[in-house]
Amino acid sequence: MDPAPPAPTAEPTAARTSEAETAQTDELTAFRQTFSTPHVPPNFGSPSFTFTYTPIPSADLILPEGGLHLTCPAPSISQLFAHRQWRAGLRVADAIAEGRVGVRGKRVLELGAGTGLPGILCALRGAELTVMSDYDDEALISCLRANVRKNVPEILRPRAKVVGHIWGESVDEFEHYSPSGFSLILLADVLWNAFSHPSLLSTLTRTLARTSEARILVVSGAHTGREPIARFLRMARARGLVVDEARGVWEEEVAEEQGGTGGRRREWDELREDGDVRERNRWLVEGWLKWEEEKLQG
Numbered sequence: 373m374d375p376a377p378p379a380p381t382a383e384p385t386a387a388r389t390s391e392a393e394t395a396q397t398d399e400l401t402a403f404r405q406t407f408s409t410p411h412v413p414p415n416f417g418s419p420s421f422t423f424t425y426t427p428i429p430s431a432d433l434i435l436p437e438g439g440l441h442l443t444c445p446a447p448s449i450s451q452l453f454a455h456r457q458w459r460a461g462l463r464v465a466d467a468i469a470e471g472r473v474g475v476r477g478k479r480v481l482e483l484g485a486g487t488g489l490p491g492i493l494c495a496l497r498g499a500e501l502t503v504m505s506d507y508d509d510e511a512l513i514s515c516l517r518a519n520v521r522k523n524v525p526e527i528l529r530p531r532a533k534v535v536g537h538i539w540g541e542s543v544d545e546f547e548h549y550s551p552s553g554f555s556l557i558l559l560a561d562v563l564w565n566a567f568s569h570p571s572l573l574s575t576l577t578r579t580l581a582r583t584s585e586a587r588i589l590v591v592s593g594a595h596t597g598r599e600p601i602a603r604f605l606r607m608a609r610a611r612g613l614v615v616d617e618a619r620g621v622w623e624e625e626v627a628e629e630q631g632g633t634g635g636r637r638r639e640w641d642e643l644r645e646d647g648d649v650r651e652r653n654r655w656l657v658e659g660w661l662k663w664e665e666e667k668l669q670g
Contacts, residue, residue, distance in 0.1 A: 412459075412626055412650075412653045412654050413459075413653065416456065416457055417444045417455075417456045417457045418444065418455070418456065419444060419445070419446045419455040420443060420444065420445075420446050421443070421444045422441055422442065422443045422444075423441075423442060423444075423457065424438065424439045424440065424441055424442075425439055425440040425442060425462075425465065425489060426438075426439030426440070427439075427465075427466065427469035427470065427493075428469065428470060432476075432497070432498065433469060433493075433496055433497055435496060436522075436523055436525070440489070440492060440493075440523045441522055441523065442457070442487040442488070442489055442492075442519050442522075442523070443487065443515055443518065443519060444456055444457060444486075444487055444515075445486070445487070445511060445512045445515035445516070446511050446515070456486075457486070457487055457489065458486070458560065458561040458593065459561075459593055459626070459656065460560040460561035460591040460592055460593050460656060461486060461487070461489055461490055461560040461561060461591075462489070463560070463591050463656055463658075464490040464558055464560045464589065464591050465489045465490045465493050468490055468493040468494060468497055469493050469497070471497075473589065475494045475497050475498065475499040475502075475556065476497060476498035476499065477498065477499070477500050478494075478499050478500060478554075478555045478556045479499070479500050479501045479550045479553075479554045479555050479556070479581070480494045480499045480501065480502045480503070480554060480555070480556045480557070480558065481502075481503045481505065481546065481550075481554040481556070481557045481558070481579055482494070482502070482503070482504045482505065482557075482558040482560075483505055483506075483537075483539070483557065483558070483559055483562060483572070483575065483576075484505075484506055484559065484560065484561070484562035485504040485505055485506045485516060486506060486516075487515075487516070487519055488504045488516050488519045488520060488534075490558050490560060491503075491504035491532070491558070492504070492519065492520060492523050492524060492532070494558075495520075495524050495528055495531055495532040496523075496524065496528070499531065500531065501531050501533070501549060501550060502531060502532050502533070503533045503534075503535055503546060503549055503550070503554070504516055504520065504532070504533070504534050504535070505534070505535045505536070505537045505546075506536070506537075507536070507537075507538060508536030508537055508538050509536070512536075513534060513536040516534050517534045520532050520534055533549055535549075537575070538571075539568060539571035539572045539574065539575045540570070540571030540572070540574040540575060543575060543578045543579055546578075546579050547579075550579075550581075552581055553579055553580055553581030553582065553586065554579055554580060554581055554586070555581050555583070555585060555586050555587070556586070556587055556588075556589065557576060557579065557580055557587075557588045557589070558588075558589050559572075559588060559589065559590045559591070559592075560591050560592075561591070561592055561593055562592075563590070563592045563596075563600050563601055563604045564592075564596040564600055565600070566599070566600045566603050566604070569600075569603060569604050569607050570607065572604075573604075573607055573608060573611050573613070576588060576608075576613065577611050577612070577613070580613075580663070582663060582667070582668060583663075583668070584662070584663070584668060586662065586663065587616060587660050587661065587662055588613065588660065588661040588662070589658075589659075589660055590604075590621075590657075590658065590659050590660070590661065591656055591657070591658045592656070592657045592658075593653070593655075593656055593657075594623070594646060594652045594653070594654075594655040594656065594657055595649065595652050595653045597646075597652065598642050598643075598644065598646065598657075599642075601642070601657050602642035605621070605642075605659075608661055609664075612663055612664045612666070612667035613661045613662070613663065613664070614661065614662060614663075614664045615659060615660070615661060615662075616659075616660040616661065616662045619659070619660040620639075620640075620659060620660070621639075621640040621657065621658070621659030621660075622637060622638065622639055622640055622657075622658055622659065623637070623638050623639070623640055623641075623655050623656070623657050623658075624636070624637050624655065624656050624658060625637070625654050625655055626654055626655075626656065635654070640657060640659065
């Protein structure tokens with residue numbers, strides 16, 4: 373997801389869906405339409421709610437008939453906030469589906485996956501391996517696995533894995549699937565809890581491949597303020613994960629016409645005054661991290 377004007381995203385359709393599926397699709401459509409209103413919510417859905425996601429058709433995107441059908445997990449641990457689909461995850465999914473984030477042939481890890489939408493699209497877009505992970509809770513992981521089974525064709529499922537993981541703890545299962553680490557790690561709206569940053573960075577520094585090409589894509593809604601994002605970037609730098617200057621960190625306002633992007637774009641500024649929560653909700657912060665050179669030479 374380089375900071376260049378993205379291609380338009382098609383609104384989900386429900387031409388061949390049942391009445392229930394139409395309602396599910398319409399909720400996502402209605403959510404996108406809020407991007408042109410004064411109040412933009414940072415997420416949509418509810419526990420055990422199923423929605424349909426249909427990106428622009430692509431010759432090299434294997435997509436189930438009628439689009440992707442994803443269920444939000446039940447909030448067995450309410451503080452995780454995994455029981456809704458967050459706008460940052462939708463943004464990453466659009467970018468993968470449209471080819472603005474290249475995943476073909478890569479080994480991808482999605483942390484804080486929730487419904488698994490971006491990770492599932494990685495599997496469908498030709499990633500060599502995609503591991504989707506969230507907190508090691510039975511209900512949450514079972515829902516994530518069910519979403520993979522529903523949306524990833526059987527022939528591709530060996531490339532799509534689901535792993536329960538508590539940040540900062542053992543990464544043995546990740547290493548089992550990708551001993552040399554992952555070339556791309558996806559983080560969508562996982563920075564809101566600053567107390568979890570040391571644990572998250574512990575996992576990241578042990579799972580990102582030690583190569584000059586390995587990257588972490590970070591997309592975070594500004595609805596929880598700038599300080600958690602700024603704090604994460606500072607802590608990441610202290611651990612050898614620096615901003616990829618060729619891509620940078622930037623802010624983008626949501627806009628309905630571009631499938632949730634395409635509004636105003638500006639450089640990231642941790643000291644910018646955002647005004648009230650309605651103004652903060654209009655912005656996503658996006659950026660790419662990589663290993664600093666010294667960490668690759670060590």
